Amino acid sequence: MPLATLSSKGQVTIPSSVRKKLHLHAGDKIDFSLVGENEVLLRPVVKDVDAVFGCLKQATNGMTASVDEMNEAIGERMRRDYL
Numbered sequence: 001m002p003l004a005t006l007s008s009k010g011q012v013t014i015p016s017s018v019r020k021k022l023h024l025h026a027g028d029k030i031d032f033s034l035v036g037e038n039e040v041l042l043r044p045v046v047k048d049v050d051a052v053f054g055c056l057k058q059a060t061n062g063m064t065a066s067v068d069e070m071n072e073a074i075g076e077r078m079r080r081d082y083l
Contacts, residue, residue, distance in 0.1 A: 014042075 002015035
């Protein structure tokens, strides 16, 4: 069973085996729910589609690309980085 230590600032590092199993990454939100008197349930907060709708439009600054253009750009990047 993975263990963690509480720091003087109240911080805990989640063991890597738990982070991998829950697919947690830096910046992810985590929900702590009290179960009974001395147990806590830790769950990743999962955003639904409605919560992230429109994020990509803002990130693209109005730029658009066809599927063929995207595939070509991905191919060029792969050739540049891995060949």
